[in-house]
Amino acid sequence: MIFIEATPQLTLIDEKVKVTVRGVEPGSNVTLRSELEERKIKFEAHAHYQADDKGEISLTEKSSLGGSYIGVEPMGMFWSMQLSPGQKPGFRYAKKDVTTTMDVTLSVYKGHLNTEVLDCNEPLATTLVQKTYIGPNVERLKVHHGRIRGMLYKPKGPGPFPAIIDMFGNTGGIIEFRSALFASRGLVSYCLPYFAYEDLPKTMDNLELEYFEVLYDLQRCFLTSLEAIDWLMSQTFVFPGGIGTVGNSTGGSLALLLASYFPEKVSAAVSINGSTAHMTPGLGYKGVEFHFQEFEMSKFKPAEDKSICGIDLFTDPKTWNEEVFVKVEKATCPILFVVGEDDLNWPTSGMVEQSIARLKVHGKNNYHVLSYHKTGHLIEPPYAPVCIKSYHNLWGAIMRYGGSLKEHADAQEDAWRKMLQFFYKHVGGVPYTHTGTPSKL
Incomplete structure (x- = not known):
């Protein structure tokens, strides 16, 4: 079973999230994608990875080979998000309603894909990470x-x-x-x-x-x-x-x-x-x-x-x-x-x-x-x-x-x-x- 493990899934914006993909074919190429929508404007990022011999990809250990960033970047899927193609130019991500969460969808795809191709493919697995600026206390x-x-x-x-x-x-x-x-x-x-x-x-x-x-x-x-x-x-x-x-x-x-x-x-x-x-x-x-x-x-x-x-x-x-x-x-x-x-x-x-x-x-x-x-x-x-x-x-x-x-x-x-x-x-x-x-x- 292929799945994305993100811990914690609900956290303050300034805290790191540990992201690991599990269950893919050992040594296979995959693309990890992040997507976010704020005030009906979409942001996204993607990165290319190669699974280890266990069929896993840990963003705290594995290096991105291409895409929105290169190298070992545990939080790269979050900070590297930019406006999606076709969105209104010049929109800045600045949370207006801090009582709502920043909802980031993480998806994994087979192969090394670019932005245009990603929309034409079904993900192997997805998960939701919620980040917030305001804590419960x-x-x-x-x-x-x-x-x-x-x-x-x-x-x-x-x-x-x-x-x-x-x-x-x-x-x-x-x-x-x-x-x-x-x-x-x-x-x-x-x-x-x-x-x-x-x-x-x-x-x-x-x-x-x-x-x-x-x-x-x-x-x-x-x-x-x-x-x-x-x-x-x-x-x-x-x-x-x-x-x-x-x-x-x-x-x-x-x-x-x-x-x-x-x-x-x-x-x-x-x-x-x-x-x-x-x-x-x-x-x-x-x-x-x-x-x-x-x-x-x-x-x-x-x-x-x-x-x-x-x-x-x-x-x-x-x-x-x-x-x-x-x-x-x-x-x-x-x-x-x-x-x-x-x-x-x-x-x-x-x-x-x-x-x-x-x-x-x-x-x-x-x-x-x-x-x-x-x-x-x-x-x-x-x-x-x-x-x-x-x-x-x-x-x-x-x-x-x-x-x-x-x-x-x-x-x-x-x-x-x-x-x-x-x-x-x-x-x-x-x-x-x-x-x-x-x-x-």
Whole structure:
């Protein structure tokens, strides 16, 4: 009997699944295929293997000979999935409803087949693997208090738990999957939208840091209840002593800003390919606008498929006025810069180098850099389909983010583990982890 064994079949997105094909003809060639559908858009991957003398193929031991990836890649069937032929170009896999699972169908076929042929053949066996961003011991609470909005994820129970604010880039709206996973790993995570969500401003124009300053009442917690603020402030499930900030792209910039302007309230900051310079006109604090780095839209160089990359718009950060950079030297907390060396959105490596130089001038060494070769802009939790290009609402075009699938996938695995370790160490509290406490950073 031919079958695919996948253990565990239901697990958090950042956990590995052991996949083994059993019962095929010893020494035979087979193709393993993965398929996924999200919001009616299909993703898939395939890999070519040769069975051992027992008629088995263990992805933790056997090397893929071709297909979507090559080599021994235990989770290759998951991270290498890309849009299936005929699907809408530019769709990014980003889980919208984290209360539902990412359902991946694994199938095995006789022979080494390509994508076109696979659809014309019946699989020898199939199985379903379900991965989720939200664990069973996590609460999801809507925030609508005063001017602030969003979604709060927390581990069940009285706590106290370390807390962080989680922000994404300038596409607007709310993206919850990372906060859900942070909470599944023992952190209270407030997924914070700052424009284009409910009754918030439609754009980032004239956004002021006062909006974010209100958010630090997280140390007492936000609930969706309309009960009095005194009752809300009496909650104690957040670990005292400061919160963490994390964001990617523009959200990473805001994570640094919050640490710099409210050092007494932020105990750790993570910037994932965030600009360390102000890129948005109109952003300011207490009525004073920040200087920002200008760029020329005319410098876009569309590729043959009409996709664009933001890095075309920028000069070398070494030539920029120092006034456009975030005053990171004001931050007293540890800062973690996560850098994709092939980031095509903007010159992250160069900007981080300038900010590190700024820190050193002021005698600061409260920073750590994770820099990844052949890695692009969107560094996200591991084992979901890697995104190296997608449609961007702001630009109205498909953006190329940079990176190579394999190297980018490896970077996501490493960066996620080290970000968790960073917050466990610096935000405080005793972490809950589904698979045990990770080693020190």
